[in-house]
Amino acid sequence: MKAQKQQYATIKGTKNGLTLHLNDSCSFQELLQSLQEMLSSEYYTDSKGQKINVHVELGNRFINEDQKAQICKIIAAREELSVYSIESNVISKIEAERILEESEVISVAKIVRSGQILQVEGDLLLIGDVNPGGTVRAGGNIFVLGALKGIAHAGYNGNRQAVIAASVMTPTQLRIGSILNRSPDHYQEGDKNDMECAYLDENEKMVIERLQQLAHLRPNLTRLEGGIKIG
Incomplete structure (x- = not known):
């Protein structure tokens, strides 16, 4: 048979x-x-x-x-x-290494001065200021424990769920994904004591809120991404 x-x-x-x-x-x-x-x-x-x-x-x-x-x-x-x-x-070894890099939390303690660019592949936790003319870029979120007075670009790989937060939010330019928001008129240094954040709403309009709102707006923020490049 x-x-x-x-x-x-x-x-x-x-x-x-x-x-x-x-x-x-x-x-x-x-x-x-x-x-x-x-x-x-x-x-x-x-x-x-x-x-x-x-x-x-x-x-x-x-x-x-x-x-x-x-x-x-x-x-x-x-x-x-x-x-x-x-x-x-x-998955391939290369893909596994990329995922491992993006699962790390990258923290940097420095002042980003005019003409400098600080870039990470995932999330950035910057302990320091971003001076006017300085730029921070991240594939994920940007958290600045200091004054953000320069340029911040979160989600530069197209992540429109990314957020930008700073102790002092007085940027010259904010960008999330491809959405650009130049220096908002209401930013006046020293007018607020609360840490603020920027995010895109359901209409892809950039909104500035107190940081405390993020727990409801982005409940998945406990997963941080990483990988760093400084230029």
Whole structure:
């Protein structure tokens, strides 16, 4: 009696399209062959004649860009299917190192003087002042335990949930993501004792509030990001 061939690729329908589960214990070539055989014997369509999104789940298998392209090519050979996402539980060493860097809290004790730029990949905790003409940039949030009198750019990688906070908020320019706010008219040095923060509201308008409001506005601020570059 002929043994039944093991199936290394399975697919099921969901409300978001199709989920394709690929076995993570077989060889990659066995996986490709199984995927090709399965798709050649199945027919997929929807009532509107539109392409169906396919979510590929690799389990504990890491693949490189070339292998990813091979999987996409086999799926795309079916005109009614379109690869929407490819997910794996395994990441590369480079990606792991990047995540580790971004999980650190970077604190710097210095004065950022005119012409200087202090840049971090994640969150910045600066213990000191940012003088006029000085710049601080962060991929995440910026917290200045001192006077912010220069330029601050939070979320420069596109993170519009980032915030900027300072003990004394008198900047020449604030930016969060791509949203720019030049020196607000209401900033007058010494007119307030409360630490203030800047954030983008639901309309992507920059708002200045007392720092105490952040606990409600950004409840996930307990996760700080890091990585540093000074130029």
